[in-house]
Amino acid sequence: MSINEIIELTDTYLISTYNRFPVIFTRGKGCYLYDEENKEYLDFLCGLGVNNLGHGYPSVVYSIKEQIEKLLHVSNLYYIAQQAKLAELVVKHAFAGKMFFCNSGAEANEAAIKLARLYAKDKGITHPEIITAQKSFHGRTLATVAATGQKKVQKGFEPLFAGFNYVPFQDLSAIEKAINDSTAAVMIEPIQGEGGVHVGSPEYLMGVRDICTKRGVLLILDEVQTGLGRTGKLFCYQHTDIEPDILTMAKALGGGLPIGAILAKKQTADHFVPGTHATTFGGNPLSCSAAMAVVHALVNEGILESCQKIGLYFEEKLRELQGKYPFIQEVRGKGLMWGMELNKEGAQIVKDCLDQGLIINCTMGNVLRFLPPLIISHHEVDKGLAILDKVLSKE
Numbered sequence: 458m459s460i461n462e463i464i465e466l467t468d469t470y471l472i473s474t475y476n477r478f479p480v481i482f483t484r485g486k487g488c489y490l491y492d493e494e495n496k497e498y499l500d501f502l503c504g505l506g507v508n509n510l511g512h513g514y515p516s517v518v519y520s521i522k523e524q525i526e527k528l529l530h531v532s533n534l535y536y537i538a539q540q541a542k543l544a545e546l547v548v549k550h551a552f553a554g555k556m557f558f559c560n561s562g563a564e565a566n567e568a569a570i571k572l573a574r575l576y577a578k579d580k581g582i583t584h585p586e587i588i589t590a591q592k593s594f595h596g597r598t599l600a601t602v603a604a605t606g607q608k609k610v611q612k613g614f615e616p617l618f619a620g621f622n623y624v625p626f627q628d629l630s631a632i633e634k635a636i637n638d639s640t641a642a643v644m645i646e647p648i649q650g651e652g653g654v655h656v657g658s659p660e661y662l663m664g665v666r667d668i669c670t671k672r673g674v675l676l677i678l679d680e681v682q683t684g685l686g687r688t689g690k691l692f693c694y695q696h697t698d699i700e701p702d703i704l705t706m707a708k709a710l711g712g713g714l715p716i717g718a719i720l721a722k723k724q725t726a727d728h729f730v731p732g733t734h735a736t737t738f739g740g741n742p743l744s745c746s747a748a749m750a751v752v753h754a755l756v757n758e759g760i761l762e763s764c765q766k767i768g769l770y771f772e773e774k775l776r777e778l779q780g781k782y783p784f785i786q787e788v789r790g791k792g793l794m795w796g797m798e799l800n801k802e803g804a805q806i807v808k809d810c811l812d813q814g815l816i817i818n819c820t821m822g823n824v825l826r827f828l829p830p831l832i833i834s835h836h837e838v839d840k841g842l843a844i845l846d847k848v849l850s851k852e
């Protein structure tokens with residue numbers, strides 16, 4: 458089938474929720490994707506922060522293949538070995554607590570919000586409130602749309618799910634002021650991804666932790682995008698010495714298979730009891746096998762260290778471009794999560810890069826976003842950013 462036929466099928470039979478680029482990728486290997494004509498693309502987006510180990514990472518492929526042959530799904534009416542082992546592995550490399558598995562980032566945040574509400578109800582709060590940040594992004598379900606501090610995500614879906622209060626990001630006094638007797642939790646991304654790659658400073662994260670502890674309010678960190686090695690630690694909060702009460706993760710966890718999760722401190726986690734929350738698919742043997750291979754690779758195969766090192770190189774190269782092109786206003790990020798804010802629209806640049814064989818995207822209209830595989834080499838960074846340089850030089 459030709460690409461034009463597939464586009465026509467898509468337009469006819471799929472609900473139009475996306476603006477798609479006219480490319481069909483047919484295979485991937487390491488940092489590269491290939492289209493139907495075998496054209497090669499350097500992947501600096503990783504399927505929106507999912508393929509952190511690149512495409513076809515051998516141990517992940519092996520563990521998926523092995524599990525597919527044995528068993529895919531049984532439901533949570535039964536004990537699932539892979540789920541229990543995965544939880545133990547994540548806890549060992551994060552903090553003492555307990556996990557719940559679901560299928561996506563939005564679902565992980567939904568679970569966190571439900572848990573925070575139960576925690577508040579048990580404290581006698583009848584109308585619990587959760588403080589989130591402006592420009593945050595927490596998902597597309599009704600509760601997470603309400604949690605998201607962006608009007609454009611909420612528009613048309615009013616009345617919004619109640620109980621959220623938005624404060625500017627990176628502003629501790631705004632949180633101090635917003636907390637009241639009804640506050641159940643503060644929920645933030647350590648680095649805002651969809652909102653334009655805004656980095657929460659270590660002082661900010663530590664300050665938020667401090668305020669939450671003093672006021673008896675839960676700290677929920679949404680690490681759906683920053684998690685699983687993206688910033689050079691397994692989780693971004695690990696660049697500081699704080700711990701959240703609830704940590705949410707998804708995107709890169711399953712190496713491309715859909716899985717999300719929360720990890721909660723035991724006293725918090727215990728507010729969920731049988732019957733309060735559930736999912737049919739969540740934590741099935743297949744997605745958990747994949748996730749175990751992903752976490753193993755990240756912590757045991759030097760990938761976090763390599764991400765930190767290459768991340769510094771990536772930053773240096775982006776800053777060189779910033780020095781060269783006056784329309785680049787700011788370069789922000791950590792590890793291998795970077796944003797380049799322009800003083801103009803970025804859509805055409807993204808399109809031109811794609812034509813030239815480099816995959817990036819743009820958030821908030823004018824922030825080019827880079828989420829390359831954590832296994833990327835210096836050579837591939839050079840190659841990708843040379844394409845970007847060429848495209849920028851024509852602006």
Ligand SMILES: *Cc1c(COP(=O)(O)O)cnc(C)c1O
Binds near residue numbers: 561564566596679
């Ligand atoms: C992508 C993302 C989500 C939503 O994840 P889905 O799997 O698309 O539901 C939530 N929070 C953050 C920070 C994200 O980047």
